[in-house]
Amino acid sequence: xxxxxxxxxxxxxxxxxxxxxxxxxxxxxxxxxxxxxxxxxxxxxxxxxxxxxxxxxxxxxxxxxxxxxxxxxxxxxxxxxxxxxxxxxxxxxxxxxxxxxxxxxxxxxxxxxxx
Amino acid sequence: xxxxxxxxxxxxxxxxxxxxxxxxxxxxxxxxxxxxxxxxxxxxxxxxxxxxxxxxxxxxxxxxxxxxxxxxxxxxxxxxxxxxxxxxxxxxxxxxxxxxxxxxxxxxxxxxxxx
Numbered sequence: 001x002x003x004x005x006x007x008x009x010x011x012x013x014x015x016x017x018x019x020x021x022x023x024x025x026x027x028x029x030x031x032x033x034x035x036x037x038x039x040x041x042x043x044x045x046x047x048x049x050x051x052x053x054x055x056x057x058x059x060x061x062x063x064x065x066x067x068x069x070x071x072x073x074x075x076x077x078x079x080x081x082x083x084x085x086x087x088x089x090x091x092x093x094x095x096x097x098x099x100x101x102x103x104x105x106x107x108x109x110x111x112x113x114x115x
Numbered sequence: 116x117x118x119x120x121x122x123x124x125x126x127x128x129x130x131x132x133x134x135x136x137x138x139x140x141x142x143x144x145x146x147x148x149x150x151x152x153x154x155x156x157x158x159x160x161x162x163x164x165x166x167x168x169x170x171x172x173x174x175x176x177x178x179x180x181x182x183x184x185x186x187x188x189x190x191x192x193x194x195x196x197x198x199x200x201x202x203x204x205x206x207x208x209x210x211x212x213x214x215x216x217x218x219x220x221x222x223x224x225x226x227x228x229x230x
Contacts (some may be wrong), residue, residue: 001180004158033215042121043159043202056215091158103149104218106158 002027004094005074006108012113019079019086021110025094032075033104034060034067037089049075079112087114119207121221128228134192136224138205141186145207147216150190153202153223162203164188173215195228202226 005024013019025032027109030051035043045059049069057090060067064082069075090109120139127133138148138198146167152200164170165179165188178191192199205221 006158027207035218040222042119042206042219042222045219048215048217056211056217058211059142059217093158103164105160105161106151108156108158 002031002103004092006090006092006107006110008110009108010111010113012115013082014115015083016081019082019094019112021077021079021090021112022074023092023094023107024074025078025092026105029094029096029105030096031095032069033093033095034075034077035091035093035106037091037109039088043091046077047055080115082112084114087112119205119219119221121224123204123224124222125225126227128195128226130195130197130228130230132195132228133173134190134195134199134226136190136203136205136226136229137187138189138207138221139185139187140207142207142209143186144209145219146209148181148188149206149208149218150177151204151206152221153204157206192226195226197228197230200226200228 032049034046037043047060047067048056064080066078089109091109093106095102149164151161152162161223163174163177176193181188202225204223205228206218208216211217
């Protein structure tokens with residue numbers, strides 16, 4: 001499967017625990033975007049990364065959320081001390097370049113449930 | 116100012132009919148307008164996209180109509196089929212000023228095509 005791979009597909013955490021969501025972009029893509037989708041809502045931009053760099057994190061909550069895209073390995077979205085309101089589907093997208101005419105290709109998401 | 120308003124929220128169309136979904140935006144800085152199709156449990160898949168210098172784009176049974184002066188664009192699905200039943204999202208992209216092109220999504224339209 002040459003598409004964007006996200007894991008786990010489903011993640012259950014108790015309040016106060018940490019959630020780590022992983023995203024492997026399409027082959028040849030070096031630009032990764034993370035979005036959050038609440039039920040019955042559209043996707044909301046969170047953060048944009050290139051390899052080893054966070055380019056735009058304007059959509060990410062200032063506390064408890066962090067993202068990285070190391071030189072080797074997948075991009076990671078990390079949520080510390082999760083709360084009920086963090087329950088959502090988190091989608092990762094990748095593109096070959098960070099330009100406007102480059103379509104973003106999405107993975108199938110991680111559904112995060114907080115007990 | 117960065118909102119994209121999508122309507123209707125849900126749509127039921129007879130097989131063979133035309134499905135029409137509308138979106139409106141305020142920010143004239145948006146310069147790329149993709150439509151995504153999402154099936155339950157899956158990530159959004161790019162369907163078709165248009166730039167504001169074009170009034171119409173057609174790919175197979177899918178057509179985007181774009182009205183720059185009205186700041187509106189719409190998706191038409193001709194000869195709708197039960198397999199088209201999904202949630203459709205319009206989106207708009209602009210340069211965030213922080214190094215990325217952010218997609219702003221509408222809230223989605225749940226399309227049901229009945230036999």
